[in-house]
Structure formats: structure tokens, C-alpha cells
Amino acid sequence: MAGSSGRFNNRKTILNAAGIALVSVAISVLVLLFIPKNDPAVAQFRQAVNQAVLPFIRILNLPGQAVDSGLDRLQGYQSLKFENSQLKSELEQLRDVEARLIRQELLGERYRQLLSMPLDDDISFVGARVVADTSSAFARTVLADVGLSQGVLVGQAVMGARGFVGRVVTVGTQTSRILLSTDFNSHIPVVVGSKRARGILTGGNDNQPRLEFLPKNAGVEVNDTVLTSGDGGQIPAGLLVGFLDENGLVRLAQDPSELHVVRIVSARQPEPPEGVIGLPRDLQN
Amino acid sequence: MFNFNISRIDPYNFLLASLFVLSIMASKGVFVSMGRVEIGFYFLFLFFWGIRSEGILGPMLVFLFGLIQDALTGSALGTWPLVFSLFFALSSSQKQIIRQAKGGAFVFIFLILVGISYGLMLIICVLFYRGEADLWGLFLSFSLTAMSIPFLGLLMQRVLPIDGDKREGL
Numbered sequence: 001m002a003g004s005s006g007r008f009n010n011r012k013t014i015l016n017a018a019g020i021a022l023v024s025v026a027i028s029v030l031v032l033l034f035i036p037k038n039d040p041a042v043a044q045f046r047q048a049v050n051q052a053v054l055p056f057i058r059i060l061n062l063p064g065q066a067v068d069s070g071l072d073r074l075q076g077y078q079s080l081k082f083e084n085s086q087l088k089s090e091l092e093q094l095r096d097v098e099a100r101l102i103r104q105e106l107l108g109e110r111y112r113q114l115l116s117m118p119l120d121d122d123i124s125f126v127g128a129r130v131v132a133d134t135s136s137a138f139a140r141t142v143l144a145d146v147g148l149s150q151g152v153l154v155g156q157a158v159m160g161a162r163g164f165v166g167r168v169v170t171v172g173t174q175t176s177r178i179l180l181s182t183d184f185n186s187h188i189p190v191v192v193g194s195k196r197a198r199g200i201l202t203g204g205n206d207n208q209p210r211l212e213f214l215p216k217n218a219g220v221e222v223n224d225t226v227l228t229s230g231d232g233g234q235i236p237a238g239l240l241v242g243f244l245d246e247n248g249l250v251r252l253a254q255d256p257s258e259l260h261v262v263r264i265v266s267a268r269q270p271e272p273p274e275g276v277i278g279l280p281r282d283l284q285n
Numbered sequence: 286m287f288n289f290n291i292s293r294i295d296p297y298n299f300l301l302a303s304l305f306v307l308s309i310m311a312s313k314g315v316f317v318s319m320g321r322v323e324i325g326f327y328f329l330f331l332f333f334w335g336i337r338s339e340g341i342l343g344p345m346l347v348f349l350f351g352l353i354q355d356a357l358t359g360s361a362l363g364t365w366p367l368v369f370s371l372f373f374a375l376s377s378s379q380k381q382i383i384r385q386a387k388g389g390a391f392v393f394i395f396l397i398l399v400g401i402s403y404g405l406m407l408i409i410c411v412l413f414y415r416g417e418a419d420l421w422g423l424f425l426s427f428s429l430t431a432m433s434i435p436f437l438g439l440l441m442q443r444v445l446p447i448d449g450d451k452r453e454g455l
Contacts (some may be wrong), residue, residue: 017335021344021374028351028370032363032413042362049356053310060311136323137406137423138360138414177359184414205419 140183163253189231193224305330335376
């Protein structure tokens with residue numbers, strides 16, 4: 001009797017955990033079906049969680065950081081002599097380049113004055129550390145440790161050490177989520193090559209984004225430079241994105257998987273026209 | 286039907302829950318991240334937690350941690366709670382069989398559960414992300430998880446007492 005009661009109790013307790021878990025499964029399906037992925041409330045929830053979880057991730061990163069810096073130091077000592085001689089020769093070359101650049105700058109200034117061209121947008125940078133790589137099979141994003149308090153805004157471009165990596169999609173007071181250019185939802189207006197063919201850089205949740213909407217006779221070639229076009233006004237023009245490869249994909253200048261430090265680019269936004277002139281009254285509202 | 290007694294928390298389950306959370310967080314660290322591919326260590330802890338869990342708090346926490354994972358990874362809300370809860374439900378409902386299984390049988394059951402979870406992720410990818418998701422990354426993650434974790438599972442089976450019948454709560 002006691003045995004059968006024990007078995008019954010056992011069966012009953014199995015229902016507890018598994019039953020609740022199955023209820024959770026049903027709730028999850030409903031949430032997945034009925035709560036839109038890009039709902040503003042969802043974005044707020046994500047940002048709040050990021051903000052709360054960030055200190056823990058920072059702590060978990062400490063051992064990795066220590067190992068990383070230790071390895072860096074070791075490698076640094078080994079290659080110090082070699083780097084020194086390499087740097088000396090590079091310095092010589094750079095002096096030549098600097099002289100040429102100064103000449104070009106003076107020339108450019110003279111042309112600008114002749115054409116009365118306005119200067120490029122004022123660009124400033126906010127340095128940030130990537131504190132979490134939140135990429136998964138479903139999305140390509142990283143978390144940076146700067147937010148509204150440092151003047152970061154949604155839509156701003158993000159640069160790695162070697163080039164453009166993505167844009168800010170949500171901002172909290174101390175954190176911001178960066179949508180990498182490899183994410184499926186990333187669409188960045190770019191220009192390609194010396195002919196400045198315009199296209200849209202589109203991620204596919206893999207390592208290399210592709211170019212879309214390129215004109216048919218764009219005349220682009222392998223190894224052509226891909227730069228941001230600045231269309232839309234949020235991302236400044238001329239940021240290096242990468243290079244076109246033989247498959248028509250873009251080899252990113254900055255590998256998103258090696259992203260530890262980023263610069264968030266703050267550019268002066270173009271101001272909208274003050275008044276709409278010449279439009280019918282219906283269209284003016 | 287349900288046991289709402291959460292007053293007694295089993296220390297082993299508390300440890301497993303902590304390791305589960307830690308494994309989720311650690312996979313997000315930029316210095317240990319493998320980018321799009323990851324070893325699903327969290328399945329290991331979830332598996333043992335599911336076997337031992339008796340009360341309602343365990344599955345509720347699993348759901349909550351799934352939501353946190355969704356928020357962290359930027360996936361649609363419900364994706365990870367669904368995967369974690371199903372894995373938890375399966376391991377919890379089959380606990381009698383799992384407890385009696387030894388060696389190869391134990392590894393086999395674990396692999397089936399992990400396979401079902403990754404299969405579910407694949408279905409979610411196709412249905413809810415319409416091919417946006419990284420299927421190759423998912424396959425690599427499954428392969429790495431299937432290759433590395435069962436052995437750790439066997440080790441944990443030896444170290445951790447998996448009879449949690451007399452305990453309640455977490």
C-alpha cells in the first residue's frame with residue numbers, strides 16, 4: 001500500500017516539473033506567435049535586461065581578458081625587435097605620404113574655395129568596449145558599454161579598428177546594442193569602386209554581406225573598395241566597409257568576430273528643409 | 286496536481302541552476318565567444334536540473350532564463366524559453382528511464398534530447414525567421430555539442446547524485 005502510494009506520489013511529482021515546463025512551452029509558442037520581434041516594448045525589455053546583465057558578463061570576461069592580455073604581452077616581447085625595424089621603414093614611407101597629403105590638402109582647400117563647397121559633416125567619435133557578443137543562429141549583435149549618458153543615439157554608425165562594422169539599434173543609459181553589418185536585418189547604403197556605383201550592403205547572418213540593387217552596368221571589379229554612401233543621412237559617407245570579392249560578396253575590412261573595441265560615429269545630421277514651398281496644401285500636412 | 290512547495294531548495298539543483306545561468310552568460314563574453322558557433326553547455330546543466338527538479342520553481346526559472354537569453358541574443362521573444370522549456374520537460378518527464386540508464390544508454394538519451402532541441406531550433410528558424418537564421422552555424426553548434434558534452438555528462442552522472450525524489454522546490 002505504502003509502495004503504491006509512493007509510486008503515485010512519485011508520478012504526481014513528475015507531473016509537477018514536467019507539467020509546468022510543458023505549460024511554459026505553450027506560453028513560449030504563444031509569445032513567439034503573437035509578440036512582434038521589433039515591438040518597441042520588446043526593445044525596451046531587451047535593453048533593460050542588457051543593462052542588468054552587463055556587470056555579470058564583465059566579471060565573467062575578466063579571466064578571458066587576463067589570458068588575452070597575457071598572451072598579447074608574450075607575443076609583444078617576441079616580435080618587438082622585428083616590429084621595431086618594420087616600424088622604422090614604415091615611418092620613412094609615411095613621411096613621404098604625409099608630405100603628399102599636405103600638398104593634396106592644400107590643393108583640395110584651394111578647389112573647395114573655388115567651388116564654394118561646404119565642408120564634410122562634423123564627425124566625432126565615442127570609444128566603447130564590446131562587452132558581450134550576443135550573436136546566435138538567429139541574430140548578429142554585440143553589446144557595447146556606452147549609452148545615452150555618453151551621447152550615443154540609435155542609428156549611429158559603428159567602426160572597428162579597421163572599418164565599419166554596423167550601427168546602433170537600441171540604447172540604454174550605459175549600454176547600446178550594435179547590429180552588425182552581417183545581420184540579416186542590416187541594410188547599409190554603400191558606394192563601390194572608383195565609379196561610385198550605388199548599392200545596398202545586406203547581411204545574411206553569415207560572415208560576408210552581399211551587395212544588392214547595384215546597377216546592371218555598374219562596372220565594379222574584384223577588390224573594389226566598398227564605402228558608406230551617406231544616403232539617408234544617419235551614417236556618414238566615406239567610411240570603409242570592405243572590399244568586393246570574386247563571388248560578389250563583400251570581404252569586410254573589420255572582422256566582426258574580432259571586435260573588442262569600437263568607435264561610435266556621431267555625425268551632424270542634415271537639417272530638414274524649414275518650409276515646404278510649392279506643394280499643394282494637401283501634401284504639406 | 287502541482288506541487289507548490291518551494292520552501293525547501295535542493296543545494297544540488299541550486300548549483301545546477303547557477304551553472305546553467307553561468308554557462309549562458311559565459312557564452313556571451315567576447316573573450317570566450319566562438320562567434321556564431323557555440324557549445325551548448327547549458328543543455329548539460331539543464332538536463333541534470335530537469336532530472337532532479339520536482340517543484341514548480343525550476344521550470345519557471347528555466348522559462349525566465351530563456352527570456353533573458355532572448356533579450357541578450359536579440360532573438361524573437363519566446364525562442365529560447367521554448368527550446369529550454371521543451372528540453373527541461375523532456376528530461377523531467379523521462380527522469381525514471383534516465384536514472385536507470387548507464388554509460389552508453391545515458392549518452393544516447395542525452396544525445397536524443399539535444400538532437401530534439403536543435404531540431405526544434407531548426408523548425409523555429411524555418412517558421413519564424415524564414416531562412417534568416419544561420420543554419421550552418423546551428424549545425425556546427427549541434428555537432429560540437431553532441432561531440433563534447435555527453436562525456437562531461439557521464440562524468441557529472443558519477444559525481445552528482447541524480448536521485449532528487451525526496452527533495453522539493455528548485
